[in-house]
Amino acid sequence: MDHLIYASVRMIASTWYAIALLQQKTPNAARATGIMHAELYLSDLGIVDAPAAPYLEGAKQALEAGLSTELKN
Numbered sequence: 001m002d003h004l005i006y007a008s009v010r011m012i013a014s015t016w017y018a019i020a021l022l023q024q025k026t027p028n029a030a031r032a033t034g035i036m037h038a039e040l041y042l043s044d045l046g047i048v049d050a051p052a053a054p055y056l057e058g059a060k061q062a063l064e065a066g067l068s069t070e071l072k073n
Helices: 002-022 027-044 050-072
Strands: none
Touching: 002 027, 002 050, 027 050
């Protein structure tokens, strides 16, 4: 189940990141939007504060990896 949560959090963060970019937000604002929605999702699951940190860190790393790939292209 833990792997599914990690995957879901990354998917939610990256989806909202892409939506924010389509709305002409800066990459930093888009990243903040993605992480905010990931936090909301985790909160809905009852995962907050310290237990949420590893999931959010995974989402941040995924967004940064995607951002670095975009900059290379």
